[in-house]
Amino acid sequence: MTEQAASALISRLQRMDDRGECVTLVVGSGLDDQHIPRVSDFVKLANRFAEGRNDDGDLKRALDQACKDCAGRSPGALYPEYRRVLTGWLSADEFDAIAQQAVLLQYRPQDPRATALGRRGFWQPMTYEVGESLENDDKSWRMPASVRALGALLVARPELFGRRILTTNIDPLMEIAIRRAGGRADTRLAGEDDADPDDGTVLVHHLHGFWRSLPLSAAAHLSHVLDEDATRSISQAVAPLLEGDLVCVLGASDRSGTIRAAIEAMPEPAPVIWFSHGQSTSVPTMLPDCPQLSHVFPVDNSRLLPALADGLGVAVPSEPNVQVRHPKWERLFVSQPDSKPPADARALLRELERRFAWRVEWAAESRPSDGAPKVVYWPIRLRRRTSVIHMVQGFVAGALASRGARIVIALDDLSVPAGDDPRPSFEADLRRWVGHVEPEADVRVQSLAEFVDGIGPPADEALLRPIDPWRVARKFYGRQESLYTALAAIKAVPQLALYELDEIAGKAEQIVQDLQRHYADRMLTPTTIFAYLHKLLYEHRTSSVITLSGWDEGLFWEQWRQLYSMGVSQLYNPRIKSLSHESGMVRWDSLAELRDHLNQVHDLAYWEDEGRYIHWLFQNAVLLPTYLTSQDLPTLGDYVIDSWATFATALAERGDALEMLARRATDLYKGASCG
Incomplete structure (x- = not known):
């Protein structure tokens, strides 16, 4: 029956296409056995959420009872029971977050941290901006052949399907399939204006x-x-859409009864064929009193839709051939600084990404024709001492300064450490490192404490670009965003993304520890840094400004984009694993102290890993400044140390490789006179 029903439907639609007739498609989740959000996915995520909820296990016990009540029934029967329990115990936003995570199981980007998803909390409701950003990354969504075929059919035969499709699914796979096939898709909810667009x-x-x-x-x-x-209500809104010469329902179980009610309410009767998904025997007619409804047939939709596309001569796009980069291998062969860095700032930033694992996020409005960045906005929290991370950032700031950029350092000194004022030596280090690459750099250091103290009454333009930190605070803390996101953005708690869900259980102690360790003055960070950036934007076009910060501040700048939608680009230095500005190993007093750090790390099993202490220090304290200043490469015996591979080989054969690294890094960090 399955093959016969599929062949009959294909033949019928081919005849309808030849005669210029129209069919209305209604599809459910039964288009494929995989890649479509399933009830089992939702159930697993709901159980995970319940296990992490601080309610003495009450929600988990309620869900367990729902499972017992549905024992022996189909998985689909469990969903309404879970929904009943969850809506009783949780807020609507929390329920939405669980359902959204089930949808996101189909989103598989190459580098989650480089997407909006990597900078959000795992149980955080999806905003319009972030959701749209993820959908636009259409090549990262897993999609079965049946959905790809359906998208191609809707684009290639729009008149046959009336330029519309109805679905009980909540995911965006249908829209993405249409766009992959070269078409345009517009999402509508039941009951919304059905005005047909003029652009196809x-x-x-x-x-x-x-x-x-x-x-x-x-x-x-x-x-x-x-x-x-x-x-x-839904059926009354949907019924007028069930028009044309045939209504075809594919893979919809319709447990809610929405589709059946819409069929009963059709203003003009039309033949209806209902196909379930699977290999079982045919199902009895669902609406015995509806004469236009044909019998329900089980059909393997994963084969039906590609076969229909083939029968109508429609080419189905294959899964995107995503080129997976291997940064470690790539930098192994291209990190050799054997040529001068590009004179163009944009080309230099591309080389930093390719050779040294820096990351650039260009503003949406930024175009190559805009030219090089004119302002490097470099916010830094004032500490008792600078770190080697600051040094590396200073080198790149100097390289951009040599290509015409002005360096603006926003010194977050609202909570100066106790004791002597560290600002003079702190600022001197930053200027020295910028000057190592560009001695004539235009560097301005702005104390944020002085900036706040000098703010006067707001001007009219300040309504758009508020320079008053308290206006920024009202917007930053007054929006519908999770408390976790606000705290993670200012690095008061560890940043955990959705794909780290399995690791959450072991992070609770770390989160509590970080909350107890950091001072509350971190809450002032976005209000002052954002406010001063607004002041800079009075003088410069947004597309001419690029921020400079660490890899872990991506979430912080994501908040800027969501709050103000202003096109400022971001530049992030590569991550140094397990360490931060506050770690002892990123600041040292002597060559001997750094030598000890390197020897201790070298004894660890993972010392060769990319981004670990020795690798990071070599890449950024030896290769990077050598490349940016076009200096001669260091040598060790017969080895010209032009790449990590060469250094690792020399280290395995010679005892002075770590000494060379320690001396070079110390000369730059402490000054050439340090021993």
Whole structure:
């Protein structure tokens, strides 16, 4: 029956296409056995959420009871029970977050930290901006052949399908499939204006809601129970869309009854064929009193839709051939600084990414025609001493200064450490490292404490670019964002992304420890740094400014983009694993002290890993400044130390390799006279 039903449907749609007739498609989650968010995915995530909730296990016990009540029934029957329990115990936002994570299981970017997903909390409700950003990364979504085929059919045969498709799914895979096939898709919710666009856009109607908010739609939560009133309302809105010469339902179990109610309410009767997904025997007619509804047939939709595309002569895009980069191997062969760095600032930044694992996030409005960055905005928290991380940032700041950029250091000195004022020596170090690459650099150091004290009454323009930290604070802390995100953005707690979900259990002690260790003055960081950046933007175009910071401040600058939508680019130095500005090993007093640090780390099993202490120090305290200043490469015997591979080989054969690294790094960090 399965093969016969599939062949019959393909033949019928081919005839309809030849005659210029129209079919309305209604699809559910049964388009494929994999890659579509399933009830089991939602259940697993809900259990994880319950296990981490601080409620003495009450929610977990309630979910366990729901499982017992549904024992022996299909997995689909468990979803309404879980939804009933969760909506009773949780807020609507928390329920949405769980459902959204089930959708995100299909999102598999090459580098999660380089996406908006990597800078958000794991149970944080999805915003419109972040959701749209992830959808635009269409090559990173896993998609079965059936959905790819359906997207291609909707683009290649828009008139056959009436330029629309209805779905009970909440995920964006249908829209992404349409865009992958070269078409345009517009997301609509049930009951919204159905005005057909003039540009050939395919309308995707989501009957049960969409996984994220939409800019022109009323706020809605996925947790809304589909009771009789909701089902009636949706069916009345959907019924007028069930038009044309045939209505075809694919892979929809319709446990809520929405589709059946819409069929019963169709203003103009039309033939309806309902296909389930699977290999079982045919299912009895769902609406015995509806004469236009044909029998329900089980069909393998994962084969049906590609076969239909083939029968209609429609080419189906293959899965994107994502080129997976291997940064470690790549830098092994291209990190040799055997040529002068590019004179163009944008080209230099590309080389920093390629050779030394720096990361650049260009503003959406930034174009190559805008030219090189004119201002490097470098916010730094004043500490008792500078670190080698500051030194590395200073080298790159100097390189950009030599290409016409002005360096603006925003010194976060609102909470000066007790004892002697560290600012003179701290500032002198920063200027020395910038000057190592560009002695004539234009460097301005702005005390944020002095900036705050000197703020006068706000001007009219300050309403758009507020320079008053308290106006910034009201916007930063007054929006609908999780407390975790605000704390992680200012590095008061560890930043954990969705893909680190399995590691959360071991992080609780670390989070509590960080909360107890850091002072509350960190809460002032965004209010002052953002406020002073607004002041800079009075004088400079947003596309001409680039910020300079560490890899772990990506979430911080993500908040800027969400708050103000202003196009400022970001430059991040490579991560030094397990260490921060506060670690003892990133600041030392003598050559002997650094030598001891290197020898201790060299005794560890993982010392060769990329981003670990020795590797990071060699790349950034030897190769990077040598490259930026076009100096001669160091040598060890017959070895010209032009790459990490050469250094590691020399280290295995010679006892003076670490000594060379220690001496070079100390000469730059402490000054050439240090011994």
